[in-house]
Amino acid sequence: MTTTTTNSVTVPGPASPYQADIANYWNAEARPVNLRLGDVDGLYHHHYGIGAVDHSALGAPGDPDAEQKLIAELHRLESAQTDVLLDNLGEIAREDFLVDAGCGRGGSMVMAHQRFGCTVNGVTLSSKQAEFGNQRARELGLQDHVRSHVHNMLDTPFDTGQAAGSWNNESSMYVDLDDLMAEHSRILRPGGRYVTITGCWNPRYGQPSKWVSQINAHFECNIHSRREYLKAMADNRLVPQAVIDLTPDTLPYWELRATSSLVTGIEEAFINSYKDGSFQYVLIAADRV
Numbered sequence: 519m520t521t522t523t524t525n526s527v528t529v530p531g532p533a534s535p536y537q538a539d540i541a542n543y544w545n546a547e548a549r550p551v552n553l554r555l556g557d558v559d560g561l562y563h564h565h566y567g568i569g570a571v572d573h574s575a576l577g578a579p580g581d582p583d584a585e586q587k588l589i590a591e592l593h594r595l596e597s598a599q600t601d602v603l604l605d606n607l608g609e610i611a612r613e614d615f616l617v618d619a620g621c622g623r624g625g626s627m628v629m630a631h632q633r634f635g636c637t638v639n640g641v642t643l644s645s646k647q648a649e650f651g652n653q654r655a656r657e658l659g660l661q662d663h664v665r666s667h668v669h670n671m672l673d674t675p676f677d678t679g680q681a682a683g684s685w686n687n688e689s690s691m692y693v694d695l696d697d698l699m700a701e702h703s704r705i706l707r708p709g710g711r712y713v714t715i716t717g718c719w720n721p722r723y724g725q726p727s728k729w730v731s732q733i734n735a736h737f738e739c740n741i742h743s744r745r746e747y748l749k750a751m752a753d754n755r756l757v758p759q760a761v762i763d764l765t766p767d768t769l770p771y772w773e774l775r776a777t778s779s780l781v782t783g784i785e786e787a788f789i790n791s792y793k794d795g796s797f798q799y800v801l802i803a804a805d806r807v
């Protein structure tokens with residue numbers, strides 16, 4: 519089985535005008551909320567956090583380091599989110615190959631390599647992100663194990679059955695779920711594990727709420743429902759092993775973030791929709807059968 523892929527970062531560009539827009543969005547993205555958190559320890563995430571806020575780690579009012587302490591705490595919760603994703607990949611050996619679909623600046627890939635010692639390759643539509651991720655991997659001496667490609671996740675450069683595990687960390691709302699699950703199913707070996715952490719609208723609410731529509735507009739994405747995830751998996755030989763509602767675990771992160779100087783304006787939509795039950799933050803882990 520091949521465990522490495524092409525040495526080049528340049529592979530086919532965006533496959534549609536929409537994907538070109540998404541590539542532009544992420545090429546231009548340099549929000550302090552993402553970069554300053556990554557600067558804390560060099561793990562750059564573009565996802566949200568989970569877990570209880572450690573109030574003792576935050577500065578008291580008037581503390582000149584209060585902002586930096588808050589940034590460090592938000593970052594800790596974002597890395598805790600990746601830890602939960604990795605916990606759900608199951609047994610991964612050093613010689614295994616993992617795929618991060620929609621890898622952003624590569625923080626989750628570095629964490630996966632540090633935990634399992636294995637090779638991790640990711641795809642992103644953004645050449646800026648791929649260059650950033652590959653540069654970080656070189657700085658850490660991990661370039662032989664952690665690699666980002668500019669590529670469409672619906673048509674990845676990886677071999678059929680090559681991956682022991684694959685995931686989407688807050689990146690599945692940019693694609694058709696049927697096409698996405700078909701591609702994960704192709705690259706995973708039988709018995710391999712797929713994990714997604716995503717916001718999804720709750721079928722019990724009925725339809726996407728106004729808050730969910732606001733989030734879609736803000737990120738130029740298309741949030742799917744929980745039902746659509748389970749159906750697309752079932753149709754593509756991915757059998758859910760765990761469905762974990764992380765909504766209560768992510769609310770403290772949002773409430774803390776809403777108090778910070780790093781607000782982006784979308785915090786209210788997340789908090790309100792998590793609270794009114796129209797939107798959920800879920801982890802789904804599935805076995806490739």
Ligand code: SAH
Binds near residue numbers: 562625
């Ligand atoms: N998973 C990362 C980044 C999440 S942000 C993290 O947890 O930090 C969303 C990512 O999805 C961006 O990197 C964007 O380029 C990527 N993306 C969106 N649509 C994509 C597609 N069709 N193919 C590959 N990557 C895609």
